[in-house]
Amino acid sequence: MLAxxxxxxxxxxxxxxxxKWDGWRCIAFRETGGVYLQSRAGRNLTTYFPDVTRTIRAAVPAGVVLDGELIVWERGRTNFAQLQRRITAGRDLLRLAHEYPAHYVLFDLLADAGGRVILDLPLGQRRARLERLLAGAPTQLTVTPQTADMRQVADWLLHWTVAAGIEGVVSKRLSGRxxxxxxxxxxxxxxxxxxxxxxxxxGRISNPETVLLGRFDSRGRLPYTGRSHPLTSDQRAALAELLSPSRMPRRGAVAHPWPEPLPASWSGQLDRPEPLSYVQVDPTVVAEIDADVAFEHGRWRHRVRYAQARPDMxxxxxxxxxxEEKGYFGDLG
Incomplete structure (x- = not known):
C-alpha cells in the first residue's frame, strides 16, 4: 500500500x-525455510541484509508477512548511505552488517502466523496483532510509533527531523484495509x-523543462546537487529570459563544472539509473527551491520544487x- x-x-x-523513516520500504515474508525480503519495486533484498533475516527467522513464526522500513542508525540518526553500501559491499557485507546493523521498523502486518492473510482487517486490528506478535522481539524489530495527537506530530516534525533524521509523517485511517x-x-x-x-x-534553454542545480563548496567549486520537478509553462517562459549558454572557456579558465551527460551514478537511484542528457548553461542564475530533508553527500535524493528565479541574488x-538552511514545516493543521 502506498501514500x-x-x-x-x-x-x-x-x-x-x-x-516517515528515511530508509527502504520492505515486505518481509517469513517462509517455512527462511526469510525473503522484497523492495517496493519488487527487488530481492534478502542477501544484503543477513542481520535482519537472521533476526526475523528467530523471532517471527512461519507464515507471517510484515511491512515496514529498513533503516540503519549511526550516532542516533538514520543513515541512508549505509543502506546503499549494502548493495555494493561484496565481500565486506558481513563486516558492514556487524559495524552498522540494519533495523526493521514495522508498521503493518499482512499475514498472521500460519499464513492467514488479514488485508481486509481494519488497520487498528492489524496494528494490535503486530504489537502482540513482536512483544519481546529484539530491538532490531521495532513497531513504529503511532499517534492521533497533533502535538506529538508537531514535535516529531520540529525535533525528530534534526535529531533522528525522519523525513516527515505518514497518516492513515484506523478503519482502513x-x-x-x-x-x-x-x-x-x-x-x-x-x-x-x-x-x-x-529540454532547451528557450524552453527549459527541468533545472539542474549546484552549490559552491568551500573551495569555490560548483558540485551538482540535484534536479527539479518539471517546470510550469509560466516558470519556463520567465526562466528562459534569464538563461544563457555555457561560455566557451578562455585559456586558463575552467570549463563547465559538470560532464554532459550527467553520469548515471549521480542520480542516486537504486534501480537501473541512466545517464541524463542536458544543456549546460552559464551558472549565473540563482533559483529559489522547495526541497525535502533527504540531503546526503551533497545532493538531494529526491527532486526539488522550483519556485522562481532570484535575479536579485x-x-x-x-x-x-x-x-545551514532554514527549516520550513508547512501547516500542521
Missing part, C-alpha cells in the same frame, strides 16, 4: 500518524525553502554546500 503526497498533515477522527498498490495513505514531507544555482536544464549569496 499520496500532501501539503498539510490531515486531521480528523479516526486518523493516526506515524514517522490494506489495499496493495493503492495510495490510500497520506505522506507529508518536512521541507525547506532555500536557494541553489542553475547549471543546466533539460548573486550566485555568491546562495548557501554554500555545507551551509
Amino acid at each position: 499520496a503526497p500532501v501539503d498539510v498533515v490531515p486531521e480528523g477522527p479516526g486518523l493516526v500518524h506515524e514517522p 490494506y489495499e496493495s498498490g493503492r495510495r490510500g495513505w497520506s505522506k507529508f514531507r518536512t521541507r525547506i525553502v532555500t536557494e541553489a544555482i542553475i547549471g543546466g536544464v533539460t 548573486s550566485v555568491y549569496d546562495a548557501p554554500l554546500l555545507l551551509g
Whole structure:
C-alpha cells in the first residue's frame, strides 16, 4: 500500500500518524525455510541484509508477512548511505552488517502466523496483532510509533527531523484495509525553502523543462546537487529570459563544472539509473527551491520544487554546500 503526497498533515477522527523513516520500504515474508525480503519495486533484498533475516527467522513464526522500513542508525540518526553500501559491499557485507546493523521498523502486518492473510482487517486490528506478535522481539524489530495527537506530530516534525533524521509523517485511517498498490495513505514531507544555482536544464534553454542545480563548496567549486520537478509553462517562459549558454572557456579558465551527460551514478537511484542528457548553461542564475530533508553527500535524493528565479541574488549569496538552511514545516493543521 502506498501514500499520496500532501501539503498539510490531515486531521480528523479516526486518523493516526506515524514517522516517515528515511530508509527502504520492505515486505518481509517469513517462509517455512527462511526469510525473503522484497523492495517496493519488487527487488530481492534478502542477501544484503543477513542481520535482519537472521533476526526475523528467530523471532517471527512461519507464515507471517510484515511491512515496514529498513533503516540503519549511526550516532542516533538514520543513515541512508549505509543502506546503499549494502548493495555494493561484496565481500565486506558481513563486516558492514556487524559495524552498522540494519533495523526493521514495522508498521503493518499482512499475514498472521500460519499464513492467514488479514488485508481486509481494519488497520487498528492489524496494528494490535503486530504489537502482540513482536512483544519481546529484539530491538532490531521495532513497531513504529503511532499517534492521533497533533502535538506529538508537531514535535516529531520540529525535533525528530534534526535529531533522528525522519523525513516527515505518514497518516492513515484506523478503519482502513490494506489495499496493495493503492495510495490510500497520506505522506507529508518536512521541507525547506532555500536557494541553489542553475547549471543546466533539460529540454532547451528557450524552453527549459527541468533545472539542474549546484552549490559552491568551500573551495569555490560548483558540485551538482540535484534536479527539479518539471517546470510550469509560466516558470519556463520567465526562466528562459534569464538563461544563457555555457561560455566557451578562455585559456586558463575552467570549463563547465559538470560532464554532459550527467553520469548515471549521480542520480542516486537504486534501480537501473541512466545517464541524463542536458544543456549546460552559464551558472549565473540563482533559483529559489522547495526541497525535502533527504540531503546526503551533497545532493538531494529526491527532486526539488522550483519556485522562481532570484535575479536579485548573486550566485555568491546562495548557501554554500555545507551551509545551514532554514527549516520550513508547512501547516500542521
